[in-house]
Amino acid sequence: MYSDAGVKHVSLKALGPGMTNVMIVGTIIAKQNPRMVKKAGGPSEDRGVFSFTLRDSPYDFINVSCWGGENFLNGLANKFHIGEVVDIINPKVTLRQAGEQDTRFRPSVTSPFQLTMSENQSRITHHEGDDVPEYLSLLKLPTKPASDFFTLADIHTNGASMHSETVDLLTVVRSVGPVRSISAKDGRRLITREVVVFDQTSNGLTIQLWCIDIVNRADHWRPRETVLFLADMRVEWNMYKRSIMASDGNRTVVTENPDTPQAVALLRYARTAPIQATAILDHLANSLPDPSSIRQVMTVQQLLDRAMDRSQDDAQFTALIYCLINNLNLDGCSRVIVSRCSGCQLPLEDENSCCVNLECPIGSGARTPMVDTSFDLRVTLVDHTGSLENCRLIGSAAERVLNCSLDEFMAMSLDAKTQLKWQLLLQRCAARVMVLRPSSDNPRPLVSLLACSLAEPSQLTSCIPIY
Structure with missing residues (x-):
């Protein structure tokens, strides 16, 4: 049986092969579920391993293997968890072998050694002492270079x-x-x-x-x-x-x-990023500097075909469509203007409402409430191949298309809004749009109208694709 007599506390950096009667203190930063190895001799012969990774400094971390019976290993796994500081007493210290197969199934570590514990020769306990916070701070440090990762x-x-x-x-x-x-x-x-x-x-x-x-x-x-x-x-x-x-x-x-x-x-x-599909599309639409640079002409059907083509890598694309606007409700009951929380862009009932999103700094009360008010329209674009319903026309793009600011629109009479609508409704237009491909959140493509102007007959005859 093991004995704590003469045990010396050493750091991972000070380890050497064959060292005995040592105690290593560290934080568990990773852990694997116990794995049993069944033997022909029956349950009494079953033996397995429980592995975890220990760290005691910003630069030093090591893999630990505990060998024993199923009950012993399950007891360890249920008692010791990621994020806890522990004492490893009297482990066996050995060099890791280059190319060792086991390293392919365990975390990458900086120590050239590995620790092995057995049911009867070693011990693990929760660490107690004033230095626990120092060890817990190691949980904030990645085990790989902080700037080297995939997006x-x-x-x-x-x-x-x-x-x-x-x-x-x-x-x-x-x-x-x-x-x-x-x-x-x-x-x-x-x-x-x-x-x-x-x-x-x-x-x-x-x-x-x-x-x-x-x-x-x-x-x-x-x-x-x-x-x-x-x-x-x-x-x-x-x-x-x-x-x-x-x-x-x-x-x-x-x-x-x-x-x-x-x-x-x-x-x-x-904290303020658009993560819903509609919010992402609105963000992209408002951030496009020059819609007039969109010159790739498509029909409605060509746009839909490309949006649903899974072989394409781009998450969004733009297109120029020659079409009719057959739905532009500026003077009816449809919503034309929306108020949003400036922190998370969650729609609010009105500009006097509070954000109820507790995940938002404003909604949680961490920041002063602020409201963004903007155009929020839905239009339908139609050409000889099909229609695009519920196209979004929002923010500054709506101001460009309608040729009036939000304040000017809010000051208009109902008759003036009707006249504004008929300047575009059922007219042949050159519509520049942005398309967001379908995703797991949104099974259909989303379309945002970025700019729209009346099209000359010569443009229509020379530019409309034959589909």
Whole structure:
């Protein structure tokens, strides 16, 4: 049996091969579920391993393997979790072998050694002492270079060629799904949950969590507020959802709210970023500097065909359509103007309403309430091949198309609004639009009208494509 007599506390940096009677203090930063090895001799011969990764400084982390019977290993796995500070007493210290197969299934570490614990020779306990906060601060440091990661746009663009590869990602939580229990092929019950994350390049990627500790820690993740550095996530094509996903594995290390400049910048972006499909389209439409540069002519049907073409990599595209506007309700009961929270762009009932989105800094009371008011119209564009219904005409684009400001429109009489409507309604127009392709959030393409002007007959005859 082990004995604590003569045990000496050493750091990971001071480890040497064959050292005995040592104690290492560190924070558990990753963990794998226990894995049993069945033997022909029967249950009494069953033996398995429980592995985790320990860190005791910004630069030093090591993999630990605990060997023993099923009850012993399950007891350890249920007692010690990611984010806890522990004492490892009297482990066996050995050199990691270059190219060792086991390293392909465990997190990348900086230590040249590995620690092995056995049921009768070693011990692990929760650490007690004034230095616990110092060890817990290590949870904010990624285990990979903070500036070296894939963007979600990289994953969506190249995901098919990256199938089963592992990547590093810096993301922020968009939504956290419920915990689910499913049956594995071997009869085991597995716990899983899906989390959707986003970054500055994409509004969403679904990640599937399998590590029970990470599944449970996700209970405390908050949309737009929790940044995740995901080291060694596996990229996979999900046949059921027909989309690229990522999932954690035995090599994955999840760093919550990392203390890096890149994470700070992402968090700043995430708090007000458009993440719903309609909000993204509106953001793109308002940020396009010069709609007159759109010159690729399409019919309505050509636009729809391209929008639904899964072989295209671009998430959005623009087009010039020669068409009729046959729906432009400026003087009826349809909504023409919308008030939004300036923090999260959530629509409000009116300009005097408060934001009820508790995930928004304004809605949570962390910032002074402010309201943005703008045009919010829906129009229908029609040509000889079909129609585009519910095209969005919002903000500054609506002011350009209507040739009046929001204040000027609000001051108009009903007759003046009717006259304004008929300047465009049922007229042949050159409409410049932006199209957002379908996604898991929105099964149909979204279209925003960016600019519109009356078209000369000569333009119509020379530019309308024959479809």
